[in-house]
Amino acid sequence: xxxxxxxxxxxxxxPPALWLGLFFLLPMAAxxxxxxxxxxxxxxxxxxxxxxxxxxxxxLVTAIxxxxxxxxxLLIAFAPDRAKPWLLLAVMLPFWTNLLIRTYALAxxxxxxxxxxxGLGLVGLPPxxxxxxxxxxxxxxxxxxLPFMVLPLxxxxxxxxxxxxxxxxxxxxxxxxxxxxIVLPLALPGIASGILVTFVPAIGSYLTPDLLGGADSQMIxxxxxxxxxxxxxxxxxAALSFVLIYLTLLAMALQSLAARRREAAA
Numbered sequence: 447x448x449x450x451x452x453x454x455x456x457x458x459x460x461p462p463a464l465w466l467g468l469f470f471l472l473p474m475a476a477x478x479x480x481x482x483x484x485x486x487x488x489x490x491x492x493x494x495x496x497x498x499x500x501x502x503x504x505x506l507v508t509a510i511x512x513x514x515x516x517x518x519x520l521l522i523a524f525a526p527d528r529a530k531p532w533l534l535l536a537v538m539l540p541f542w543t544n545l546l547i548r549t550y551a552l553a554x555x556x557x558x559x560x561x562x563x564x565g566l567g568l569v570g571l572p573p574x575x576x577x578x579x580x581x582x583x584x585x586x587x588x589x590x591x592l593p594f595m596v597l598p599l600x601x602x603x604x605x606x607x608x609x610x611x612x613x614x615x616x617x618x619x620x621x622x623x624x625x626x627x628i629v630l631p632l633a634l635p636g637i638a639s640g641i642l643v644t645f646v647p648a649i650g651s652y653l654t655p656d657l658l659g660g661a662d663s664q665m666i667x668x669x670x671x672x673x674x675x676x677x678x679x680x681x682x683x684a685a686l687s688f689v690l691i692y693l694t695l696l697a698m699a700l701q702s703l704a705a706r707r708r709e710a711a712a
Contacts (some may be wrong), residue, residue, distance in 0.1 A: 481684035488685040491667065497689065500665040503580065504649035507587040511595035511644050512637065514588070519599035519636075520629070523606070526642050534600070537593050545590065549657050552589055556658070578660030586654040591647060595640040602636020603629070634708060642701045646694050666690060 471670060487493075522533045555561045556576040563573035576582050606629065614624040630637075652667035659665075666686065673683030 451473040451709045477680075477684040478688060480681050481688045484679075484682040484685035485580050485688070487682060493686065496664070496669055497666050497693075500649050500667075500692070503584060503587070503665065504645050504651075507584055507591060507648045508595075508641055508645045510584070510588050511592050512640065515576075515592055515595035515599055515640065516637075519596050519603050520625075522596075522600050523603035535595050537600075540590075540593060545653060548590070549586060549654055552586055553577065553657060556585070571684040577658065578663065580659065580663050583663050583665070585657045587648050587651055588657045590651070590654060591644045594647065595644045598643060599633065599636045602639075605707050606632055635705065638704055642697060646697060649693070650690055 472705060522530060526532055566573060589693065610628050611624050614628050650667050651665060652671060655663060655665045656668055670683050670686045673679045
């Protein structure tokens with residue numbers, strides 16, 4: 447009986463493992479070998495500056511998503527049970543529309559003759575140049591990645607022991623102090639997860655900077671795309687890609703280390 451179970455296990459595991467090996471691990475290994483000769487070039491001044499700029503934009507986007515997403519997640523977590531599914535649906539609704547369509551819709555709002563500048567014209571204010579700027583890139587990335595911050599925060603806040611908050615309020619703490627001293631510390635795992643799942647996709651974002659940003663607003667993913675498609679320099683494109691992967695793995699390792707320290711302290 448044990449042998450049959452083992453055979454069934456390996457039979458079910460074999461096709462996915464073969465698929466993963468052939469179409470993911472082997473291509474990644476080939477790109478990694480290809481990148482070795484150009485890794486030092488990938489950290490030269492110009493490309494390092496673009497990488498640092500991408501990390502800065504991703505960090506800013508993550509901070510804005512955290513500030514904007516925490517009250518939303520708090521509202522959903524403390525909403526009546528009947529309202530929670532509808533509020534969660536509102537958060538996840540953008541995922542039902544293709545990212546390209548959503549980005550073009552945002553471009554229609556931010557362009558020179560878009561809705562924002564039309565509204566400014568109605569009240570007699572001069573138009574703003576928003577397209578092809580870092581501001582447009584940040585707005586676009588916040589719009590795309592905000593749900594990735596809200597959902598982990600909600601998952602952490604929904605598990606909170608409400609009795610602790612009620613006890614703090616009964617002992618004289620105001621609502622803001624209760625949030626600062628009770629809610630925030632207990633929500634740290636959700637905050638850490640939200641930061642990770644927002645920062646990592648944001649730093650590697652390609653479509654939003656390409657459509658909303660100008661030549662001076664490109665991020666590292668756009669540079670990688672040009673190396674593969676236009677410059678036909680696959681080795682250098684692979685080197686830049688793996689530098690980004692190394693940073694992603696570092697961020698994941700730091701998040702895991704912080705989680706272990708919280709568990710040890712608890």
